[in-house]
Amino acid sequence: MEKILIVDDDEGLVHFLVRFFSKQGYGVSSCNDGKTALELVDHESFDLILLDYKMPGMNGLDTLKAIRRSQVRTPVIVMTAYGTTDTAIEAMKLGAYDYLLKPFDREELKRLAGDALEVNRLMKDTVSIPGFSTRPPQKGTVRIIGNHRWMQEVYKLIGQVAGKDVTILITGESGTGKELVARAIYHHSHRKDKLFLPVNCAAIPDTLFESELFGHERGAFTGAERTHIGKFERCHGGTLFFDEIGDMSLSTQAKVLRTLQYGEFERLGGTQTIRADVRILAATNKNLEQAVEQGRFREDLYWRLKIIAIHLPPLRERVEDIPALAEYFIGHFNEEFQTSVRHMADGAMERLKSYSWPGNVRELENCIKRAVLLSQGDVILEEHLRIDSQDRRPFQYSSRDQLLASIEGRLDELIPDLLELSSDKIHESILDLVEDALVSKVLKLCGYNQVKAARMLGISRNTLRHRMKKFQIFSSSNQA
Ligand SMILES: Nc1ncnc2c1ncn2[C@@H]1O[C@H](COP(=O)(O)OP(=O)(O)OP(=O)(O)O)[C@@H](O)[C@H]1O
Ligand SMILES: [Mg+2]
CATH class of the missing domain: 1.10.8.60 (Helicase, Ruva Protein; domain 3)
Incomplete structure (x- = not known):
């Protein structure tokens, strides 16, 4: 069971957070001051720590510094009052994973804690390579399996380059173990006590993605309400793993290349130059050489990434x-x-x-x-075994982005048909058609329980009723 520590002098908030995380099945400990927090982290290892910035006695920053000394990899999310973004950024420079501005909503909390726990898993579950360690594997160790000549080559290469600060490109078909190899390199590098941050380059709009990487200043674009620290800055001293790098846009590629060359960049909308010492590992299942020929991938970046390339053979x-x-x-x-x-x-x-x-x-x-x-x-x-090729099981997606990309792809196929159908009496637009179908299906799935269906659709019950009326969806419980 994953363990979360909550440190805040606001008893009400602690109470809420303990319940919030306990309900999701985490082991939760809490305390109201920094000194007690340090005693707790001395005796127990946590997977995530939520730390208030402003507490009587030892403040959040000092507590954070001390926590980082004893639990180097545990992500710490600093909670701070609105209007104190500067202190939050200060905390991130000291190694906080991220910050939450109070008051925050459940969704934001859930998303941030989920991300942090995922990163924690990637960092804590050590990946072992055959022939590398003489110690028996410890709990939480993930192994790379395979004795084939090619795999032996892979292990040898990892051994030669993991400890050096070079950029590494990992290639291979989907599911061949590229992420596993990236983690193995990280675990065998000098940076193993610093952050390992994965970045999925697929299916994220450009501005958002660049802000993910480089951060942005307040007001940099519509919706940029506060300063955001990007992954490059956050990962200072650590390792960034660019997954699906073949999908990175050309404009982002230019910025990434510059950052790799000079070790510096600016936040979006910012003028101050920020230095970041980050090791880059990248993976792709695409043919980058071809992408270069077709002008979809920068040649200079390709050569820079390819200095060391590790190719994973397909299982067949x-x-x-x-x-x-x-x-x-x-x-x-x-x-x-x-x-x-x-x-x-x-x-x-x-x-x-x-x-x-x-x-x-x-x-x-x-x-x-x-x-x-x-x-x-x-x-x-x-x-x-269900493995005959006739068997069309749902594909297992490795990430949410991959799943979203697949859904978008399937929508592409549907849109021409939908266009033909729209503008009948009750469906004025494609959106209407899709909404109608979605609402009907979800209602059916929920046995026409409107409360459940509304929750699943993420709309109020009133809105649901509205849609049912508009699209003439009837059910025995319509009058409920
Ligand atoms: N050699 C191996 N030994 C043990 N487990 C492996 C090995 N290779 C892959 N796996 C497991 O297979 C799954 C897929 O591996 P991984 O996510 O690293 O693949 P990938 O190449 O990144 O795939 P994709 O291109 O789809 O992202 C993971 O659960 C991983 O732990
Ligand atoms: Mg992968």
């Missing part, structure tokens, strides 16, 4: 590794689901070895997960 080209991977995942899921699968029947193993694995290790992992759950005994049989 290292079939010998499948038994070891299968065994590893069986062990992992046995632990997670408290099952006791011991081995895989010969027929099932043959099946695994003869399949082409378009989704690579991720697909194998999901396949084993399902088989462990279905097997209900100690053997996995062929019938527990």
